[in-house]
Amino acid sequence: MDILTRLQQFIDSDRLTTQADQLAVASRDESTLDPVSPLAVVWPRDSAEISRIIIECRETQTPVTTRGAGSALEGSTIPSRQGLVLDLSRWTNIIEFFTDDLQITVEPGIIYDHLNNKLKDEGLFFPPAPGGSGDIATIGGMVSTNASGIYSVKYGGTREYVLQLEIVTGTGEIMKIGSRATKRSSGYNLVDLIAGSEGTLAIITAITLRLAGLPEGSRQSAFIFRDNVSAARAVSEMARYGLDLAAVEFLDSAVVSALNKLNDYGLDESPCLFLEFHGPEEALKANEELAGSICAELGGKPLILADGQRPWEIRHYATDAIKHLKSGYDIIRNDVAFPISKLPEMVGFCHDEADKASLIIHTFGHVGMGLLHALILARRSDKTEWQHGIELSDKIIKRTIELGGTISGEHGIGLGHKNLFELEHGRAVQLMRQIKKQFDPDNILNPGKIFDM
Amino acid sequence: MDILTRLQQFIDSDRLTTQADQLAVASRDESTLDPVSPLAVVWPRDSAEISRIIIECRETQTPVTTRGAGSALEGSTIPSRQGLVLDLSRWTNIIEFFTDDLQITVEPGIIYDHLNNKLKDEGLFFPPAPGGSGDIATIGGMVSTNASGIYSVKYGGTREYVLQLEIVTGTGEIMKIGSRATKRSSGYNLVDLIAGSEGTLAIITAITLRLAGLPEGSRQSAFIFRDNVSAARAVSEMARYGLDLAAVEFLDSAVVSALNKLNDYGLDESPCLFLEFHGPEEALKANEELAGSICAELGGKPLILADGQRPWEIRHYATDAIKHLKSGYDIIRNDVAFPISKLPEMVGFCHDEADKASLIIHTFGHVGMGLLHALILARRSDKTEWQHGIELSDKIIKRTIELGGTISGEHGIGLGHKNLFELEHGRAVQLMRQIKKQFDPDNILNPGKIFDM
Structure with missing residues (x-):
């Protein structure tokens, strides 16, 4: 049959x-x-x-x-x-809300923003905000790719919030893994093995998350810098001072220019950092002042915004601005992550290599975690240009790996970057294959993603 | 041969x-x-x-x-x-210090306090302070058990700081896993699989850690409560307010009493919470005030200390105080962790069951993470009493598992609690066995720890 x-x-x-x-x-x-x-x-x-x-x-x-x-x-x-x-997009229910434990068990299809709207009444939230796609991304998808976002520098990525999973393995076995204890030293960490495995080890059918208390207050500010090096150094210095940053986003001058074209913001077209702080009022003030003086020492100046504009509203449109910059062009994307000190070098490398290849590139990202998105514009209709775009993207990834970084900070490997997976992980890939076999002996779960068996 | x-x-x-x-x-x-x-x-x-x-x-x-x-x-x-x-206790070198990245690569034998002394000059530290044993515990051991400690409520456990490992598997293969990127969505998380595996999957030969900036300032305070329920509720409320706690330690009245006997502190013999905050001065003040008002609402009063006494110095002696309370007695230890709302119930359960068994028990721990150490005193020379002590400990662990918790929050399973491992993990234990086989096909790496093959 x-x-x-x-x-x-x-x-x-x-x-x-x-x-x-x-x-x-x-x-x-x-x-x-x-x-x-x-x-x-x-x-x-x-x-x-x-x-x-x-x-x-x-x-x-x-x-x-x-x-x-x-x-x-x-x-x-x-x-x-x-x-x-x-x-599983119809699996949108909250299974159990453990308000006193700051935990919730949900079905995988629940959407990030919907979940946070429900949590708000209890003064709670699930922090790893997935950038501009919180209104569509499901929690199951976020767990599967170990997604992160603008608040991950303070609160961590999705993996740090997953306590327990119900899974169905490739043999059809239904299993609970993990527990509701927030700290565990009890055997092998299967939860963190499933989180980020992109559906190749098991199907996630229920997710218990820990949650965070909504901050008492929040405050945003933004600084422009002479050059990428200074902006990157400011991020590294803020980390060294133990500054309690909720978010720090970098936009290169090309992104700022694209934003001006999209919405006529009238922004100074220099690299900039957008900062956000969470906490009680006094703490916000203190942190903001410290951040301000660190930025000032590196030549950073407050970004002047028109009345009523909030810096994060502008940041929200970064991808849109790039997408709509040139009609007929599509985005070739990567999602590299590297040690924070490499930010100036990597931004420089992306632009230099794009110039050499006569391609348009924009760089931005959650740089507090060393995440940089390099978006290359190319025409799919122009096969040579498209191929050059892909080659440029691969070159950026290879340089990242040489510098101690990783192919993907938050999007996963999928089909898009599996060609370079072995370059990053070497002989560990064989161990990953063997682990997959234990969960999915016949290779029926999302085969061909991340690596080939 | x-x-x-x-x-x-x-x-x-x-x-x-x-x-x-x-x-x-x-x-x-x-x-x-x-x-x-x-x-x-x-x-x-x-x-x-x-x-x-x-x-x-x-x-x-x-x-x-x-x-x-x-x-x-x-x-x-x-x-x-x-x-x-x-x-590996002679492997105490720093292999490479990436100061600009807030990262360091060390040999596994380096001692926690020694490492932090070296980091201090750069304004950095490795936060998961292992309670009173920071002067002997090695980083390799901390990674192997996924250790944590008093600061884990703010900074996380050891696992959250491990970026890259060099390992030798059970086939003798030398392999690098992970990368120096602080956030990763690149294949299966082998680093977090090795961390906490207690030497059963591989031998760790080099460790790259991310580090945190030393806080600008810190402040400590302590509160006493009428009963365990109120103290536990205060912890849960502080989490709900998103309060930025660096540490929150609970001591039951029996521990306070033991401390008085050890050093004549003259403390009120009531359950108490010791708090610590990290940050800039203004933030410290604001956080301390918020914590104070939450504690006051639950009947908490500031703990009065003699001149020159600091609350954390007292906390430091908790285990010693229990150890020296009765000569001829040894400690039967457990290290359970559960959802925070279960703290009052679990503390009550420990004391009720100890009373029934006519055994002496003390409970304390890093309760911000839901970690509770229940230390039972018994004489090894009295075989019946010793057996009753072990049965009481098992009863506490079983109740923890029923309440959604775990056998071990930070010490690991080892030989001590492997009898209850399957009760916690069910059919997932078989998957763990299969995973071990991929790393160590002949079961030569620390066999018989955590579970039997």
Whole structure:
């Protein structure tokens, strides 16, 4: 019996489709990678049903890709040809709210902003804000890619918040891993192994997160600098002073220029840092003053904004500004992360290499964590230019690895960067393959993502 | 050829011993578990030599236990009979200091306090302070047990600071895992798998840590409460307010009483909380005031100390005070961690069950993370009493697991608590066994710790 016939035995027809328009939706993510149409899309009812689906898939050697919002940026949710897509975007419930413990158990399909809206009433929040996509990104997707965001410099990435998971492995076994204790030294850390594994080890069906108290207050400021080196040094100095930064974002002058073109902000077109502080009023003042004097020592000047403009509103439009800068152009993206001292060198490298290749590049990111997004603009219609764009992106990643960094700070490897995965991890890749086999002996869970078996 | 003859081929005689006094030192840790004498102790020279030792051990099926200070509390460093001990306590060098990145690469034998003394000049520190044993605990040991301590509520546990490791696996393969990027979404998190694995997956030969900036200032305060419930609620409320606590320690009234007996402090014998704040002066003031008002609302009053006494000096002597309370008694220890709201219930449970069993118990811990140490006093000479002590400890752990907690918050499982490991982790233990096999196919690395194969 083929996989479709098998699934039809126990899945209602309104939760299983092979309609072309639905397959098209499930065939892509937010990247510019080529879509791949799956065989069918299933909206499973519960973990037990997922377990049964996995067992059927294993028997028929059918690949399974789990999908939430499909807002992945590196192809992690692009399915395999003739594979199945498990769509968990309808799994949006809060399973249990442990308000006194500052913890919550949720289904993986709940959206980041929806969750935080519900937490607000209790004075709580889940901090790893995924940049501009909080209104679509699901918590399941964030766990799968170990997402982070603007507040990760203070609060950490998604992995730091995941306490317990219910998972279904590649053998269909339903399992709870982790516990509700916030600190643990009890055996191997399977939770942090699943977090960031992009659906290749198990399907996540329930997530217990720890939460943070909403800060008593917050304050934002922004500084412009003569050059990238000075801006980068300021970030490093702030860290050295033990300054309690909630966020620090870097935009190079090209991004600022793109923002001016998008919305006529009238900003000085210099590299800048956007800062945010969280805490009680007195602490905010003190931290802001310390940050101000560190920036001033490195030649930083307060960014002058028009009345009513808040720096973070401007930052929010960075990707949009780049996307709309030139019509007919698409974005070739990377998401490198490196030791913070390498920021000036890396920003310089990105621009120098882009100039050499006659390509347009913009760099920005959550630099407090050493994360830099280098967005290259190229035309897909111009095969040579597109190829040069990809080569430039690879060159940036290779330089990052040489400097002790990593291919991906927060987006994952997916299909987009698996060509360079072995360059970063060397012989450890073989161990990763062996670990995958223990969770998924037949390689049916999101096969071909991160690395090939 | 037996293992000793093999090792003598390439290890100088001053780095390989079978002398009884040296074997005796290597046969125990700081727990009250029975010592086990190894076959020999080796002080290896470098990773390449460790690799060769491992290959010889594998061929002769000789177990290998790696040892630093031997300050483990659950038998993680107690060797196997006829096994080898690899003593890394002479590996105390700083390999590379990346001051601009707030990172350092060290050998595993470097001692916590020594490291922090060297970091001080650069305005940096490695925060997960291991309570009273910072003067002996090695960084390698801290990574192996994912240790934490008084500052973990603000700064996190050891795992959160480990960026990159050089390891030697159970096949003798030398491998680098992780990178120097502080945030990563690049494949499976092998670093966090090794951290906390108590020497059962690989031997750690180099460690790259991220560091924190020394706080501009710090301030301590302490409050006494009517009962454990109120003290515990205060901790939970402080977390909910997003209060930036550097440390919050709980001592029950029995511990306070023991401290009075040790040093005649003249303290009020009520449960108390010791708080510490880090930051700029204005922030300290603001945070201290907020904490004070939260404690006051729950009936907490400032703890009155004699002139010149600092609350944390008192806290430092907690374990000593318990140890010296009754001569002829030893400590049966546990190290449970649970969701913070369970603190009042767990403290009550510990004391009720100790009363029923006519045993003396003291509870204290880093409660900001939900960590509670319940120390039971019993005489090893009185076999029934000792057995009752162990049963009480197991009962406390079982209750913790029922409440969503974990056997160990920071000490590890070792030999001490592996009897209850499957109760906590269920079917995930089988996956852990399979993972161990990928790193250590012949089960020669610290066999029998955490779980049996």
